[in-house]
Amino acid sequence: MNTVEIEPKLRKLKIKDADVFLEDYETGKGKVTISSFNYGAFTFYWGSMGSDLKDFLLRINGDYFAGKLSSNSYVFDAKGSTKNVRKHIREELSYELPRYKFMSAQKEMREAIKKLEYVSSNNEFVARMIDLPDNLMCYDLDYKEEREFKDIIEGVFKSEPWHFIAEKQSNEYNWLVGFHKYLQRALKASE
Structure with missing residues (x-):
């Protein structure tokens, strides 16, 4: 040849x-x-x-x-992913989770969500999202209120957390x- x-x-x-x-x-x-x-x-x-x-x-x-x-x-965008979580809570859970309900628990949740801005990978983001509801301490809520609050946010954080992942160039x-x-x-x- x-x-x-x-x-x-x-x-x-x-x-x-x-x-x-x-x-x-x-x-x-x-x-x-x-x-x-x-x-x-x-x-x-x-x-x-x-x-x-x-x-x-x-x-x-x-x-x-x-x-x-x-x-x-493209690379993982922690701030964009966190922004997607906040937007979902604000727009999709406004009825189940109004600002005046579970106020101390929501404050703690917002602080935990803010920490998501500093994760370094999409795998770490997903793991923290899944663990977040279990790690919240709802001091001011009785058992029934705590369970109701956690049921609402588990649907956001545990079901499909990878849908919130954002990427940037x-x-x-x-x-x-x-x-x-x-x-x-x-x-x-x-x-």
């Missing part, structure tokens, strides 16, 4: 703290490799671009570029979106 190796047309650019390697293979095929001291290395190969690599990179947008090169586009992704603009400027300047 005969194999034909195609030597790519290699172009190297220095943009900010990153080395960029653009490899044009045959028409419509190319690869980008970025090596950054602060963000690591990224690479992606396109097998069907419809043009040479330079024109393709000038045509695409930063989100597409970052989505292809980023290995971790990673720093890596955002860096690549911004870097794409610098890459486009460098490519235009080299014309």
